[in-house]
Amino acid sequence: MGDSVDNVPGIRGIGPKTATKLIQEHGSLEAALAAAPAMKPGKLRDSMIEQADMARLSRRLVQLKEDCPLPMPLDEFKLTAIPQEPLATFLTEHGFTSLLKRLDGGRGSPGPATQLHPEKPVTAGAPAAPQGSRQPPPEMPPVDLAAYECVQTLEALDRWIERAFAARLVAVDTETSMLDAMRADLAGISLALGPNDACYIPLGHGGSDMFAETPEQIAAPLALARLKPLLESDAVLKVGQNIKYDINILARHDILMAPVDDTMIVSFAMDAGRSEEGIGGGHGMDELAQRHLGHTTLTFKDICGSGKKAIPFGEVPLDRATRYAAEDADVTWRLHRVLKPRLADEGGTRIYERVDRPLIPVVAQMERHGIKVDRERLAQLSSEFAKSIAELECEVYGLCGQEFTIGSPKQLGDILFDKLGYKGGRKGKSGQYSTDQAILEGLAAQGAEVATKVLDWRQLTKLRSTYTEALQAAINPATGRVHTSYSLVGAQTGRLSSNDPNLQNIPIRTEIGRQIRDAFVAEPGNVLLSADYSQIELRLAAHMADVPALKEAFAAGEDIHARTALEMFGEVNRDTRGRAKTINFAILYGISRWGLGGRLGVGADEAQAMIDRYFERFPGIQRYIVHTLESVRERGYSETLFGRKTWFPRINSRNQAERSGSERAAINAPIQGTSADIIKRAMARMVPALAGAGLGDVRMLLQVHDELVFELPEGDVAAAKPVIERVMAEAALPAVRLEVPLGIEIGTGPSWGAAH
DNA sequence: ATTGTCACG
DNA sequence: ACGTACGTGACAATT
Numbered sequence: 001m002g003d004s005v006d007n008v009p010g011i012r013g014i015g016p017k018t019a020t021k022l023i024q025e026h027g028s029l030e031a032a033l034a035a036a037p038a039m040k041p042g043k044l045r046d047s048m049i050e051q052a053d054m055a056r057l058s059r060r061l062v063q064l065k066e067d068c069p070l071p072m073p074l075d076e077f078k079l080t081a082i083p084q085e086p087l088a089t090f091l092t093e094h095g096f097t098s099l100l101k102r103l104d105g106g107r108g109s110p111g112p113a114t115q116l117h118p119e120k121p122v123t124a125g126a127p128a129a130p131q132g133s134r135q136p137p138p139e140m141p142p143v144d145l146a147a148y149e150c151v152q153t154l155e156a157l158d159r160w161i162e163r164a165f166a167a168r169l170v171a172v173d174t175e176t177s178m179l180d181a182m183r184a185d186l187a188g189i190s191l192a193l194g195p196n197d198a199c200y201i202p203l204g205h206g207g208s209d210m211f212a213e214t215p216e217q218i219a220a221p222l223a224l225a226r227l228k229p230l231l232e233s234d235a236v237l238k239v240g241q242n243i244k245y246d247i248n249i250l251a252r253h254d255i256l257m258a259p260v261d262d263t264m265i266v267s268f269a270m271d272a273g274r275s276e277e278g279i280g281g282g283h284g285m286d287e288l289a290q291r292h293l294g295h296t297t298l299t300f301k302d303i304c305g306s307g308k309k310a311i312p313f314g315e316v317p318l319d320r321a322t323r324y325a326a327e328d329a330d331v332t333w334r335l336h337r338v339l340k341p342r343l344a345d346e347g348g349t350r351i352y353e354r355v356d357r358p359l360i361p362v363v364a365q366m367e368r369h370g371i372k373v374d375r376e377r378l379a380q381l382s383s384e385f386a387k388s389i390a391e392l393e394c395e396v397y398g399l400c401g402q403e404f405t406i407g408s409p410k411q412l413g414d415i416l417f418d419k420l421g422y423k424g425g426r427k428g429k430s431g432q433y434s435t436d437q438a439i440l441e442g443l444a445a446q447g448a449e450v451a452t453k454v455l456d457w458r459q460l461t462k463l464r465s466t467y468t469e470a471l472q473a474a475i476n477p478a479t480g481r482v483h484t485s486y487s488l489v490g491a492q493t494g495r496l497s498s499n500d501p502n503l504q505n506i507p508i509r510t511e512i513g514r515q516i517r518d519a520f521v522a523e524p525g526n527v528l529l530s531a532d533y534s535q536i537e538l539r540l541a542a543h544m545a546d547v548p549a550l551k552e553a554f555a556a557g558e559d560i561h562a563r564t565a566l567e568m569f570g571e572v573n574r575d576t577r578g579r580a581k582t583i584n585f586a587i588l589y590g591i592s593r594w595g596l597g598g599r600l601g602v603g604a605d606e607a608q609a610m611i612d613r614y615f616e617r618f619p620g621i622q623r624y625i626v627h628t629l630e631s632v633r634e635r636g637y638s639e640t641l642f643g644r645k646t647w648f649p650r651i652n653s654r655n656q657a658e659r660s661g662s663e664r665a666a667i668n669a670p671i672q673g674t675s676a677d678i679i680k681r682a683m684a685r686m687v688p689a690l691a692g693a694g695l696g697d698v699r700m701l702l703q704v705h706d707e708l709v710f711e712l713p714e715g716d717v718a719a720a721k722p723v724i725e726r727v728m729a730e731a732a733l734p735a736v737r738l739e740v741p742l743g744i745e746i747g748t749g750p751s752w753g754a755a756h
Numbered sequence: 757a758t759t760g761t762c763a764c765g
Numbered sequence: 766a767c768g769t770a771c772g773t774g775a776c777a778a779t780t
Contacts, residue, residue, distance in 0.1 A: 004772085012763090014758060028757080061758075075766060164772085182759070183764035264773085323771075358766095367774095405777095405778075406774090407761095407777055407778065408777085408778055408779080409759085409760055409778080410760095410778080411778095428759090428760090430759075430760095432759090434758090434760085435760085435761085436760075436761060436762085437762075457763085458762075459763095461776090461777090462761085462762060462763065462776080464773095464776095465775085465777080466762085466763065466775055466776060467763080467778055470775080470776085472766080478777095484773065487773095489768080490772095490773070490774090491772055491773060492772080493772060493773095495765085495772065495773075496773095497772085497774070498773085498774080498775055499773095499774060500763095500777085501774090501775085502763085502773080502774045502775065503762040503765085504763095504764060504765075504773075504774080505765085505773080506763080506764070508763095508764075509764080513763075532765095536770095537765090563774085585770075585771090586770060587769045588770090588771070589771040589772090590769095590770065590771065591770075591777095592768095592769055592770065594768070594769060594770090595769050595770040598768095598770080598771075599770070619765080655767090656766090656767065657766095657767055657768065660767095660769070661768095661769075664769075664770065665771065665773065668770090668771040668772075669771080669772090672765090672771065675765095678770095682769090696759085704764075704765065705764080705765040705772085705773090706765060707765080711763085727770085
């Protein structure tokens with residue numbers, strides 16, 4: 001620590017050496033303050049905190065240089081000698097809020113520092129907090145719901161806006177009528193500037209019927225016009241919990257909120273997969289508040305009820321609405337205060353600042369764009385499917401000699417195995433017959449016609465209920481398009497996930513399902529363009545495990561499964577190539593002899609022999625697996641090439657099933673996660689790259705793990721292709737130099753199906 | 757709310 | 766004696 005404070009000029013107060021020594025002696029700033037009640041609150045204490053922030057700041061400068069866009073050259077870093085606005089933004093964005101009041105020559109306004117560290121002595125006799133992050137930091141007072149203000153006049157709103165500009169950091173939360181950001185009506189906005197320093201601005205509250213009295217509130221357009229400069233100001237950081245939601249709500253009111261920070265994603269960057277017995281591992285606000293602040297929040301259910309009796313937020317009385325909404329902003333502010341500084345300590349800054357955070361506005365915009373679907377086409381498919389389903393039902397009933405619910409695995413299993421006497425074992429702890437695809441295919445191979453019929457029935461009912469019907473219902477009446485919602489913390493590996501509706505699992509593998517892709521279409525005069533990474537995970541495995549034969553094959557543009565077949569079996573044909581493909585996937589997924597044997601229809605011994613041969617022909621793979629597992633067992637987490645961590649708390653479990661599962665996931669996570677990092681980087685760069693090439697009309701609509709889908713004017717296709725190709729192919733650079741090329745395949749057409 | 761099944765990468 | 770590919774989300778049936 002001694003290396004740091006002295007290097008940073010410009011702060012007076014207690015000396016940097018004294019502060020550093022005190023902090024060092026007590027292990028942390030909090031401990032130093034708690035253990036030194038003799039140190040008076042006020043000036044000295046603030047100085048101490050500043051010193052700690054200074055120490056943190058300088059300690060991180062080297063690190064940040066790599067990971068963050070800096071507003072100034074680092075070598076010239078002096079608090080007083082650089083432009084104040086970008087510095088302020090930098091400081092707030094990275095949690096160095098106590099240093100802010102040193103700027104602007106101490107302009108006398110009650111800046112954030114006094115809010116941050118209220119003049120309240122730390123309780124001397126407080127029990128020592130156990131090490132870890134579960135205790136509230138001592139400088140934060142407990143949540144006081146009575147402290148919040150309901151903002152109902154323009155004068156009050158203007159005071160909050162002015163203070164927010166001065167603070168340069170504001171937690172923001174929007175309250176709405178529903179979860180779907182593209183349909184929800186705005187009920188109000190809450191802001192927080194410090195612990196218990198929060199307000200709620202009701203904008204859309206009213207009774208459930210037209211005779212109920214509307215509570216006093218500022219007219220929404222007026223309030224939004226006042227808030228717009230604040231929410232769009234480069235100099236004020238907006239902090240949210242899942243702020244992509246609020247970005248989209250506000251964007252629909254012509255406010256493009258930026259810059260932003262997201263406590264949910266900060267948590268994800270540090271703690272993906274981290275969960276302990278009895279403690280959830282999620283990144284929801286209620287959970288984070290419990291885990292990091294020791295605070296139990298009001299829940300949405302407490303306020304609006306649940307199920308049939310639930311009422312929209314806009315109908316909640318203002319006093320209760322204020323407590324809930326302002327608390328959310330308050331808690332978000334506190335979480336940011338606790339989590340953002342921890343990010344660098346935990347090595348999460350790089351992935352957060354360079355991958356996940358830049359993605360937030362990009363994904364938000366993709367969601368707002370949505371994609372057009374051809375309703376009539378879907379409806380036509382639906383009725384075709386329905387007709388076939390009805391026929392199949394009759395045939396199945398005939399073959400079984402009775403009517404029953406085909407969709408009930410229990411009834412189906414009993415009829416197939418008990419009544420009709422087919423072979424196929426019991427399964428699972430429920431003692432129920434398994435009737436999944438693999439089992440039914442086995443029956444069909446025995447000549448059970450009914451199994452084929454049931455499989456066809458299953459496929460069609462699946463397609464109809466999940467796709468042709470659901471997608472019609474998902475068309476937004478206001479935009480005429482389908483808007484999915486992407487979760488930025490959905491998958492532990494760093495992948496996105498898509499929901500409401502899920503547009504990452506639209507059928508493609510069968511001809512019949514593929515027709516659904518043809519219903520995803522471009523606007524007239526436009527086309528859809530699909531660009532996907534070819535075999536990206538195998539390429540990454542070749543690089544990460546350093547496998548010469550695989551690297552050569554990719555460099556030469558070979559068919560990788562054929563090459564594998566050649567190495568493994570000495571000849572390439574339909575059969576060996578298929579088996580090689582299965583083995584390649586098995587490697588990516590964390591191989592086991594039983595799993596591979598099951599897939600290939602051979603015994604575990606034979607599967608093991610093939611694994612051995614694979615390791616022999618592709619030296620590097622086994623070493624990668626061993627090293628990865630050693631590292632995860634010791635450190636508790638795996639890491640991608642870009643430094644994304646995924647935690648595996650059960651990697652050393654005494655329960656073998658649990659442990660083996662973690663081991664397989666741990667082998668897969670660096671590969672799947674690196675692939676996710678790469679496409680995320682490509683997405684973040686795509687928007688400026690296209691704009692810079694004069695392709696502002698090209699809209700990125702969808703991401704499907706290794707594929708990006710765009711909608712663009714027909715006339716832009718020729719110009720857009722090389723830009724998209726280059727951004728995707730170079731997405732790992734400059735941070736990572738891959739020893740394999742990233743192959744990109746691009747297609748265009750009037751529909752998603754045709755673009756493949 | 758949980759289970760089984762199946763759509764995708 | 767486990768019970769296996771990794772990562773998701775949605776639907777229908779059942780508790």
